[in-house]
Amino acid sequence: MKIKRRDFLKLTAAAGATAALTGCGTADMNALKAAGSTKNIGEAPGQWLPTTCQGCTTWCPVEVFVQDGRAVKVRGNRYSKQNDGNVCPRGHLSLQQLYDPDRIKLPMKRTNPKKGRNEDPMFVPISWDEALNTIADKMMELRTNSEPEKFCLMRGRYTYHRDVIYDVLPKVFGSPNNISHSSTCAEAEKFGSYYTEGYWDYRDYDIDNARYILIWGCDPVASNRMVPAAIKRLGNALDRATVAAVDPRLTTSAAKAQEWLPLQPGTDGALALGIAHVILTDGGWDRDFVGDFKDGFNRFKPGAMVDEADFVEKETYGLVKWWNLAVKDMTAAKAAEISGVPAEQIIRVARGLAAAAPNVCVWMGPGAAMHARGGYSGMAVHALGGLVGGIDNVGGSLQTAKIPVNKLDGDILKKHQDELAKKHTKKEKIDQRGRLELPTINKGKSGGGVSTNNAPNGIINKDPYEIKMLVGYMNNFVFSSNGTDRWEKALSMVPFTVHLTTHASEFSMFSDILLPCAISKYERHGFLKTKANRYATCTIQQPVVQPIWQVIEDETEFPFLIAEKLKERGFSNLHDCLVEMYADPETGAAPKTAQELSLNALKYYTKPLWDGKKDTHGDTINGWNEMLSRGMWNSEPYAYKSHWGGKFSTETKKFEFYSETLKKALTAHAERHKVDVDTVMEKVNYTARGEMAFVPHHEPPLRHGSEAEYPLLFIDYKSRLNREGRSQNAPWYYEFKHVDPGDVGGQDTLRLHPTDATQLGIKDGDRVRITSMGGSGEAVARVWEGVRPGTVSKSYGQGHWAYGRTAASDFAKGTARGINNNTIIPWELERLSGSNARNGGHAAVRVEKI
Template structure:
């Protein structure tokens, strides 16, 4: 252990790793004062250890990164601005300080809910009575839909604040997560689905400590990766890494890059397809061993139906051995794999997948892409050449005594590039550019940061999902598309199992709202849920086409909102339950090591406590709320079993730990977290220790970051370039939709091909000549989406960010339209109109407008008085802008005019 400030626990056995922690805890304060360790996880870039200062009166008056974790945690003892706002959040006078019941049965944006404060016993009895009644009726209604729907914060942060949520709903019975906020559809949705399909990756990132060329297509690495990301990217630039930002406006990340390329919106796929063409047909330098041994490039594909050629007996894919000139199983001893040519096998004409890929890429020239992207063809060629030159094909690097491939190039895709129309093509192309140089899951290259977090943390003896299927790809399950097992009618309001077979849960969440109001032809209208439960979610502000969302919220008979303050969604609720907030509640959560987003190459991981720093108001910890509800409903045994199964499994044996909860007994949150503390430290430390020290680390092998090792060990291949399974699934799904006369999904079905087609996706957004401007959105690092928009401190700081509260427009284009800096303007689409203040600037394409999402509050205290625009008010919630995975993007064609 190099950091002299950390202490190691003696190991209980030779198989247990040492645990490290700071003996200083949160640090010493002045007499009568105190530093309390806790954590911040308001966005996906955490968890960050922080400390809160209590003065002599016991008032929290300061938040900062915990300096005693420097040198261990990736944030290096720092925190960002959002953590500092927790003090203002704690003492916000507009907080809901006790349970409240709606007295006005009418729901609507203009209706006064008539909130009346009630006691906790009454509030919990109301909720328990409703849920008990539903369990008696059955969790599904007469139409087959689930009676209870839930929406929580982003999947990356919600679990860090919702306590025993999973255990409670697991005990209650199945619930529907279809009626979500923007999370799950406006996020990196398409990347989640295809990243998981290709290399078990939830979000794809660069290997920052070793990358030398990073091309960001819209990825805001300087506004969305947190303190640890900002530090590591700064370090990368200091050692000479080159960053290129490709996006329509000069963002904060673009300003800190070596080059900004102002591409036309929704044309990222054509740009990358042209790079692939340039590499294949002009540069002609590839990592052939990687293509032959780690991908499906040599797999023979039937020319009659586009499926892999399979051996009739074993169903294994076939390849062509070019030395002995015969077909063999893909996993047979092969002297040399053929990547090109045409071969007859079993009387069937075939070509290697690489041959089909190369033929398809021939038409995507830089000149073709230049006309679409509005980027010079020479720029595309230059980037392709720089990509190949920087990739160091054939190079290796030693990591902890093991030799691994070294390919220091990566492409990151941002939100709205990796979702919606054209996202599949952009995802496939960015992965293929890495595949061509052997840069997937290797040092310096294209990574899957969180693919193995759970297994690594629990020291799984097996490789889990990384064992091969009969095709040689990582084994996984798809929703059935055969006639016997296909889900019809849809079992969830998203229709995920019926329309999106690649995913087990990520469907078209925005269309769930729309289908309730206006279902597509032939699609059964989903029922309104009997009960809707929301936690740190505000779909009435963050979904597409907000009018549709409000119509649904008005119809829900019983809505429970775990509420911090009044907001646009809780305005429609029947009951408000004020949770003990960030600095008032107790939870243990993972930190360090890899995660589902920007993590990896950090040699330590562990757990950290979030604890009350002051006495809570008349609020309750989420865990205590769920425990009380479980007892009242009569599901306490199942609930305790769920806690044992999800939180109290021994990390070594995977069996119930000695600290498991007894059945039939209610436990306070302190008892549950104490058991969890003892479980994860194998009995060394309990809750009192964590409250004093904050958290601990244990070694995380750096080699575990690079999944290439497992690919080689287990004989696995990436299903790239050819999408054989996708093609077969698509053909079956087309038949099911045809049998039920469902035509609304025809455009999405075009994505189910072996090699994706690419075209000018920007044309799909055209809505008439008068709508001559693109409206796109950006992100501010000061905001956790808009969950801290009610804090004056956040607003004050953010107003110093150029153009944040306004709509940004190119200065010259503004002059053409008679608009000056500071003018009030109207931004109009076929679906609505918003008012904003113009911010004229250079560094933005003349055909683009930019707003920062998501604001436009009309109920949230303080935020409602800030006249900041929200493009959701004028975006459609429609099928035509949705891709096959169910994702959509924040793009809409508009006109802008000076307000008269």
């Protein structure tokens, strides 16, 4: 039996009905109805159960109200000091994900051997046994042929149970190819903080004590990484502090701010240096953090070189070098010319920052750095926090308190690697990280990061080798990475692909086996680490409702089930490793089932937080049962100035305006390839040469498309309703889309400034076609003053041609609903970090009325 796409969703509905008849659950998929009850929601007895939301990377501790075995309501966890018991709209939208009638409900097998965007997979239902046997056979074939490196594991979103599937499985099997999604999010942003502060992570921000909040390239009350905290605190901050927002579009935060700086996309570095120039020439830097001239006389004059010997630094390094190399000539007037932000506003903001120092929060987001040449922009923006003493300080940007959880036991893993695995896990990865033209220098190591969006190039070119088998989980790179055509071509070439998924997404349409998976937050185990408001938190996920269908937990149950099948075929290493590593930490009993392994893993990793043996410098939790009932642990408040006094993780142990840390990393990468640093800079598409490569500076944006043919610049942004692209089959998403400034419910809206609309003869509500060098599509015009002239903006999330009957215009025909932003944004990388370049104006477009 071959099932065409037009019948696929009918089949899943039938499977739901069958499940109900066989006692496996209910086929009633109304998210607002309590099944089997005559009472309305809230009237019947129920219970609040703790878990974790994964609608964005805030990873909020939450509680779910369960009535008659059905999840009906969500709120923040009452114990949380991270979100104060609050949750944003994404937390509520997840109910429609859980009770979505279009979920995958049973294993499916592809019967059409041809793969492509326009090829119908003709999936048929199969048993779990057939699915797992097929996968195990394919894996054993690779080992039999001594080519385990041709197995690739691709990870999307995750919990920290990722170790089981992402590390243990491929490394014991013998493949180096565990490819994460990380560089599609913010690795270039982390680049900016690491090569100044020595911190490769997202920062926390002390909103409660800030006197000036400069939001740069993000929208904290709508997206980013502490959304409920920002929503609760922004109002109070506006009464106490100045709030300014740097973004080409009027974000939710900018709409509330006292200052909006709508810069030209990709000119963040110039604007940051222009602000720094004013602060330095005015003498407005923070002397307690930065230091001062020996005689107290300010020698920072526009265009004038300064003798390094005249300045004595305290907690910083290389200020004068930075001034001489990059800042001295970047006056407010020059920065205005490049960025389009008026010089008087640059001066006003700079002086406001200096007046509020050191209680200054420079809030850097991906818009500041996820450019083709954005690494140095990220450094420049973060350097402003250093100038005014807002690094690791009251009212500024903070690192995080430690979360003392257990780590993967590397010794056990190595014990179960045979010689084939040890040898082949050392082979080059398919994303080609660490090559001359792709340094991906995570934490100073050449090739130490990941370049997710370069993986399709490696697959297409079979360089360094062919990928014969691919397993993806909680991912949809065909949709979520710019240059979607490359992913479609790459996945069409992989002979055998398995997708562990909740919905039949675009990635699924290129797969050979689909395995139905549990919804995070509601049906699975896991734990998450996050931070906000000076508190680090560890929160758990647990099944708060029983799955309606026989779904599995991707990170833990899938590896165990496959390990059992591999053991039947004579390769027991993976099974033996898992049962040894994840014995029950309370009883010592080895897991006998996949479900036992999931629970054991959760207990193992979080054990230091609940076993009472050591002071965790946070909440005291008395035993596993209390951890399960509370659902989370809070740290002590982060101690201000924890890294002052020579404790920053940089080469100089100080905050670096001249980055010896980056100099060491680039030099090592150059020596690895027997070239000089200037050659590296040429190969990675940067213009800097000489010592300019070691300081924050402005790089001209890398534009794809001539200004004559593509006169406008495309701005991608994330909606406050986007559950990372996973809420697009939820009707509530479209109904409430107007909560985003300038957006309209029920349509895919492209915002244009009135001056551009008039010139193009476009009126509000017209249907338009947007075209770039990457692709084209149709949207509805929204004429709005909240975008910078010369730019157009659109929310990421729509444009699905699969995923479900609501997400797609016509699931059966594979017709998209709206435009996927990643089809419009041409493929490009920020090569120093390996990041996907999705901001910075490299996507030039034209817009035409249809």
